[in-house]
């Protein structure tokens with residue numbers, strides 16, 4: 001760079017030709033004091049920090065569903081028939097409630113609610129028009145497995161501990177904490193929904209059945225050995241991979 | 243939760259807050275987004291660029307940005323860039339072949355996986371409260387909004403010629419800034435940062451950061467693992483983080499962009515060196531594409547042009563990208579599909595009872611080669627993670643992502659300083675003499 005400056009006489013023509021249009025302005029600016037006029041700014045960038053506002057009863061446009069919208073939508077989505085015919089992960093009447101999301105493409109306020117029925121092994125999608133306050137569509141299909149609810153994660157952990165396979169988990173809990181395991185107390189499960197691949201052995205039904213793989217941590221964040229097990233929530237069985 | 247208890251006091255605050263954020267009728271164009279004030283981000287960066295958008299949390303996708311508009315000092319009317327952008331999958335296969343996760347569709351980035359901001363998570367920024375997207379939605383501070391310096395945005399020193407040769411003239415030198423939006427999802431040991439950087443020059447950078455801790459107990463041999471901890475006793479398994487994003491442009495609110503691919507190749511010999519040719523290929527039907535050297539894609543508006551009469555467009559710029567060869571859907575770098583409400587997830591898409599069960603991956607999205615009238619862009623960026631000692635602990639953030647760079651979205655650099663606004667087009671339009679040791683003949687006054 002320093003060399004370029006020294007040789008500026010030779011290079012100057014090419015450099016300056018690129019700035020013809022404003023060369024005039026800089027000539028004039030330079031005519032008086034020959035000091036450069038830097039435009040470097042020293043602003044500190046900030047963003048606004050609005051106070052959190054109470055959640056609205058009803059959202060608009062692209063807003064996420066509000067708590068009260070979800071409550072209303074659930075009541076409408078759970079038709080008497082679904083409530084009577086379906087079963088949740090614990091075997092109680094009524095489907096397992098999984099999730100609710102807004103469908104902004106629908107134009108108004110439409111909620112899509114997902115339920116899993118452990119009796120028919122089907123995923124239900126209930127579409128609720130919140131403005132009209134009614135169920136506008138209902139779909140169901142087998143072999144579709146969205147992420148697990150918290151109740152499903154908990155149930156999976158209970159199944160694992162009750163199974164002889166849970167001995168590994170109990171040992172690793174004792175090694176990590178020096179204490180004996182007391183049910184699911186003090187354990188934090190994270191469930192990945194598991195779908196069997198063509199080569200998988202031991203959990204071939206998973207996909208048609210609703211299965212999860214668990215990551216189990218202690219309350220203070222230490223991970224316990226549980227990853228090699230697949231918990232079949234539909235069959236209420238535990239399988240070991242490989 | 244505490245807001246319920248202080249509802250009375252908060253109601254007063256609400257009115258005040260709304261009064262500040264509701265645009266006046268005269269600025270109606272600026273309120274083109276259709277979401278409530280709590281879901282709106284609208285911030286002006288020091289160089290005069292304003293980004294406005296809506297955000298929400300989806301239980302699977304995590305952070306979703308919709309209706310993204312930009313206005314700049316030279317173009318004060320907000321112009322839409324994106325209809326939406328979000329993650330479309332995070333596929334994590336381990337090199338041992340024992341395990342793979344489709345994190346978005348098997349567990350989800352929102353809901354109970356979404357972390358409330360804490361510690362230094364949003365230092366210097368504003369932690370925004372909103373629904374966490376879970377089945378029983380909770381209002382939590384989950385989105386960090388901040389303005390961060392992005393380094394030198396441009397520099398130009400004008401040179402003039404005096405008695406003794408070149409003399410320094412006006413210096414144009416500006417610091418740039420990004421409006422940064424980020425959320426954090428904790429998927430057991432790994433923690434992922436979903437980040438969008440909206441630059442003051444119109445660029446949008448999407449990236450995923452991974453931190454937290456290596457998966458415990460995922461052991462492998464020397465071909466598939468790297469020793470961490472003392473000696474060679476434990477080799478942590480190598481794995482990929484294959485991230486997909488779904489990008490839906492809506493340039494200037496017109497939609498229906500054209501997809502174009504550009505390739506640059508040698509083209510014979512010129513008088514001094516090789517000639518090089520850049521050619522355009524129009525992508526008119528659905529397809530999956532991969533990068534080769536000097537290939538890039540853009541989405542160009544059919545009906546919106548900048549002030550120079552050039553179609554507004556955005557270019558996809560990808561960088562480091564490891565390709566996982568284990569599945570057909572993780573091979574293409576970018577997939578362009580005709581917009582369909584049944585195409586949501588780059589893999590594990592067979593999760594909606596309203597939709598066909600055999601449309602599982604991006605590869606399925608495009609196999610019928612529909613004509614593209616409303617394209618959606620699926621961008622894949624992979625990272626092969628070879629663990630290292632430094633990954634313990636916590637793991638230093640590693641990033642993967644891509645840029646969307648404006649190409650003719652505005653007629654000039656959106657940050658052009660006042661002294662340069664006349665500098666658009668051929669700098670030597672006529673036979674004006676070049677400045678030299680003498681005063682230019684074009685001098686005014």
Ligand SMILES: [Cu+2]
Pocket residue numbers: 452481483627
């Ligand atoms: Cu990793």
